[in-house]
Amino acid sequence: xxxxxxxxxxxxxxxxxxxxxxxxxxxxxTLVGEGTDTVFGYPGGAILPAYDALRKYPVHHVLVRxxxxxxxxxxxxxRASGKVGVAVATSGPGATNLVTxxxxxxxxxxxxxxxxxxxxxxLLGSDAFQEIDITGITLPIxxxxxxxxxxxxxxxxxxxxxxxxxxxxxxxxxxxxxxxxLQGSAHFDFAxxxxxxxxxxxxxxxxxxxxxxxxxxxxxxxxxIILAGHGILLSGASQVVRQFAERHHIPVASTLLGLGAxxxxxxxxxxxxxxxxxxWVNNAIQKSDLLLAFGMRFDDRVTGxxxxxxxHAKKIxxxxxxxxxxxxxxxxxxxxxxLRQVLTTMLPLLPAKKDTSWxxxxxxxxxxxxxxxxxxxxxxxxxxxxxxxxxxxxxTKGDSIIVTDVGQHQMWEAQxxxxxxxxxxxxxxxxxxxxxxxxxxxxxxxxxxxKDVWVIAGDGGFQMTAAELSTAVxxxxxxxxxxxNNGFLGMVRxxxxxxxxxxxxxxxxxxxxxxxxxxxxxxxxxxxxKRADVIPAVRKARAHKGVFLLDFHxxxxxxxxxxxxxxxxxxxxxRRPKRDPLMEVxxxx
Amino acid sequence: MLxxxxxxxxxxxxVLTRVASLFRRMNINIVSxxxxxxEAPDVSRMTIVTEAPDSAAARMRAALYKLEITRDVDExxxxxxxxxxxxxxxxxxxxxxxxxxxxxxxxxxxxxVDLAPESIMMELTGSASKVEGLIQVLQESKYEILEISxxxxxxxxxxxxxxxxxKALSDNGRARQAEERRRRK
Numbered sequence: 001x002x003x004x005x006x007x008x009x010x011x012x013x014x015x016x017x018x019x020x021x022x023x024x025x026x027x028x029x030t031l032v033g034e035g036t037d038t039v040f041g042y043p044g045g046a047i048l049p050a051y052d053a054l055r056k057y058p059v060h061h062v063l064v065r066x067x068x069x070x071x072x073x074x075x076x077x078x079r080a081s082g083k084v085g086v087a088v089a090t091s092g093p094g095a096t097n098l099v100t101x102x103x104x105x106x107x108x109x110x111x112x113x114x115x116x117x118x119x120x121x122x123l124l125g126s127d128a129f130q131e132i133d134i135t136g137i138t139l140p141i142x143x144x145x146x147x148x149x150x151x152x153x154x155x156x157x158x159x160x161x162x163x164x165x166x167x168x169x170x171x172x173x174x175x176x177x178x179x180x181x182l183q184g185s186a187h188f189d190f191a192x193x194x195x196x197x198x199x200x201x202x203x204x205x206x207x208x209x210x211x212x213x214x215x216x217x218x219x220x221x222x223x224x225i226i227l228a229g230h231g232i233l234l235s236g237a238s239q240v241v242r243q244f245a246e247r248h249h250i251p252v253a254s255t256l257l258g259l260g261a262x263x264x265x266x267x268x269x270x271x272x273x274x275x276x277x278x279x280w281v282n283n284a285i286q287k288s289d290l291l292l293a294f295g296m297r298f299d300d301r302v303t304g305x306x307x308x309x310x311x312h313a314k315k316i317x318x319x320x321x322x323x324x325x326x327x328x329x330x331x332x333x334x335x336x337x338x339l340r341q342v343l344t345t346m347l348p349l350l351p352a353k354k355d356t357s358w359x360x361x362x363x364x365x366x367x368x369x370x371x372x373x374x375x376x377x378x379x380x381x382x383x384x385x386x387x388x389x390x391x392x393x394x395x396t397k398g399d400s401i402i403v404t405d406v407g408q409h410q411m412w413e414a415q416x417x418x419x420x421x422x423x424x425x426x427x428x429x430x431x432x433x434x435x436x437x438x439x440x441x442x443x444x445x446x447x448x449x450x451k452d453v454w455v456i457a458g459d460g461g462f463q464m465t466a467a468e469l470s471t472a473v474x475x476x477x478x479x480x481x482x483x484x485n486n487g488f489l490g491m492v493r494x495x496x497x498x499x500x501x502x503x504x505x506x507x508x509x510x511x512x513x514x515x516x517x518x519x520x521x522x523x524x525x526x527x528x529x530k531r532a533d534v535i536p537a538v539r540k541a542r543a544h545k546g547v548f549l550l551d552f553h554x555x556x557x558x559x560x561x562x563x564x565x566x567x568x569x570x571x572x573x574x575r576r577p578k579r580d581p582l583m584e585v586x587x588x589x
Numbered sequence: 590m591l592x593x594x595x596x597x598x599x600x601x602x603x604v605l606t607r608v609a610s611l612f613r614r615m616n617i618n619i620v621s622x623x624x625x626x627x628e629a630p631d632v633s634r635m636t637i638v639t640e641a642p643d644s645a646a647a648r649m650r651a652a653l654y655k656l657e658i659t660r661d662v663d664e665x666x667x668x669x670x671x672x673x674x675x676x677x678x679x680x681x682x683x684x685x686x687x688x689x690x691x692x693x694x695x696x697x698x699x700x701x702v703d704l705a706p707e708s709i710m711m712e713l714t715g716s717a718s719k720v721e722g723l724i725q726v727l728q729e730s731k732y733e734i735l736e737i738s739x740x741x742x743x744x745x746x747x748x749x750x751x752x753x754x755x756k757a758l759s760d761n762g763r764a765r766q767a768e769e770r771r772r773r774k
Contacts, residue, residue, distance in 0.1 A: 135603070136606070139606065139607060139610050140610060140614050143655075143657065144656075144657040144658075147603075164657055199660075201651075201654050201655070202654060202661070202662075203650065203651055203654060321651075321655070322647075322651040322654070323648060323651040323652055323655055325647075325651070326644070326647065326648070327648060
């Protein structure tokens with residue numbers, strides 16, 4: 001085995017030196033060259049050579065407790081920072097444990113690179129110990145993947161992976177490296193390993209003719225709405241979207257993943273649309289005569305039944321992925337390209353308008369909703385998740401990074417925590433992966449160490465990846481955890497209540513005493529059951545250096561409203577009953 | 590509705606799987622898929638025939654382009670391209686029936702490539718309808734078809750048109766429309 005000159009010092013110039021290295025060293029040197037300083041992983045037999053070489057490189061490795069956690073951490077890291085997140089796992093079960101995390105990143109277009117160990121190339125296809133065809137398994141859930149069998153292929157594959165993950169519509173890339181490749185040696189030249197410039201998608205065409213057509217449509221529209229999606233964050237287009245909306249006084253509705261792309265406190269901001277979106281937003285869309293879809297994909301959570309979606313509206317769709325155009329909804333003008341570039345080009349063509357009549361009309365629709373809004377109703381001694389999240393928002397002044405899990409709490413967070421800045425909400429939208437929040441928050445904290453980061457999880461989702469509590473402690477992280485604990489798999493229970501005659505099959509769930517669980521990890525915690533104790537608890541958590549867990553025991557059978565039932569139209573919302581039985585004062589008080 | 594795509598892809602292992610997997614994910618039936626070398630080194634040429642509604646055509650092209658291994662995608666129509674396939678057909682034939690089958694082959698311009706005591710193998714190149722025509726005649730004439738092997742359709746545009754040229758033409762069309770609109774105002 002050749003001795004390398006970098007054996008005794010950790011330096012980033014190792015990435016630039018031309019010399020003969022062994023495969024595992026090439027792997028780290030290439031990662032360092034691509035700007036990686038943190039990876040999330042779990043060692044194993046096939047990837048052991050890589051772990052042996054790690055000490056020579058300025059990369060911090062976070063040891064997880066389950067490889068799914070590693071993938072989610074890389075995902076959370078990427079969403080919080082905009083950089084590529086990196087996860088490392090061994091072959092076989094290590095690789096398969098990444099699958100859910102990779103699929104999560106694929107569905108939400110997050111740039112992550114996952115490196116997996118693989119058995120020796122001579123053993124491929126022989127059902128060797130811990131061998132699995134991970135490149136085959138991840139074909140549909142990665143932008144691309146690589147099987148590397150020789151040391152000289154490692155650098156080009158990793159560099160290519162980084163490029164693919166970040167260009168066009170971002171997404172996950174997997175690099176599977178055989179053990180003999182890691183153990184072999186090759187000449188390493190970082191610059192020479194650079195991939196050919198990424199060929200732009202040939203169907204990318206935001207032509208001036210189409211832009212002019214779009215501007216014409218906007219000029220003649222009386223009730224336009226901007227549909228703000230995740231693409232705004234991925235493209236870094238928040239500022240130009242704001243200028244666009246302000247110039248022509250166009251109200252802005254948001255998808256779940258678009259929250260924060262346009263400031264919630266802005267007078268033009270309407271709020272979230274869709275299945276659990278605010279009623280006035282959905283009603284406005286159904287009344288609209290022009291929808292400007294910016295970096296969103298008309299997901300079924302957002303449209304309700306497509307046949308009756310926005311029946312009076314022409315549609316302009318700006319997206320970088322041609323596959324999304326006309327996929328769900330037929331649009332009138334498609335501008336296929338980078339959102340920021342397209343809008344920057346269009347902005348000078350957009351005339352200024354100061355007519356507020358449409359916005360006033362939409363705001364008038366809010367009146368009915370605020371009467372029913374749980375935040376405005378007396379709580380009668382009950383602790384509602386909506387109050388917890390609203391109080392958290394007030395206390396943090398919306399300045400924290402919120403990482404949610406999946407379920408009712410996720411929807412309440414979207415409704416009651418107002419996001420004013422990009423990348424302040426990290427949540428699994430497309431795949432809806434329970435267990436996402438704890439590891440993703442760890443990743444986000446590594447990306448933004450100075451930010452106050454909150455895990456918000458249900459009692460169900462938290463249990464899925466609770467083991468990562470140890471990771472947070474081992475890494476000495478300052479992290480706040482809020483568990484919205486109702487003893488149920490809440491969202492599923494709500495569906496059973498509304499559509500299955502309250503047949504709560506397998507939805508009551510027993511959890512451990514989370515405060516005791518936290519204590520077992522050396523983490524302080526508090527159980528909160530009263531509204532008055534919420535803000536003091538939040539303050540305590542924020543003030544504490546280290547991990548702090550809050551177990552909020554909330555109302556067991558509470559519902560997320562409004563709700564659009566499957567197959568229903570966007571305006572056909574199930575509203576919170578005016579006389580909510582939970583709101584009544586018990587007689588024996 | 591049949592759609593025929595010609596895709597130029599990287600000549601690398603696993604490329605076929607990626608393309609096939611793509612159509613499987615979209616739940617679109619592949620009628621035939623043939624792949625081989627192209628005029629460019631490192632580039633394979635695939636001809637994919639799918640059964641899908643017209644609205645799916647643009648999405649299939651977009652999806653194929655999304656694959657990192659795809660260089661170019663062109664959808665071809667019958668009247669703008671030459672579309673051919675090759676078939677090998679083995680028919681049971683003894684001394685009594687042999688000459689009748691030779692005559693059939695003559696009509697379809699199929700070549701007899703194997704002659705065995707109890708069978709004849711024919712090779713036929715042509716449009717899919719010609720191949721299906723021969724098979725149908727054989728079946729209706731009550732000959733016993735022992736084996737059929739078909740390559741699936743292969744396609745190439747007539748003339749010098751490549752997909753890039755076609756794109757430029759259609760772009761011009763759009764620009765012309767916009768110009769008309771401006772003049773009308």
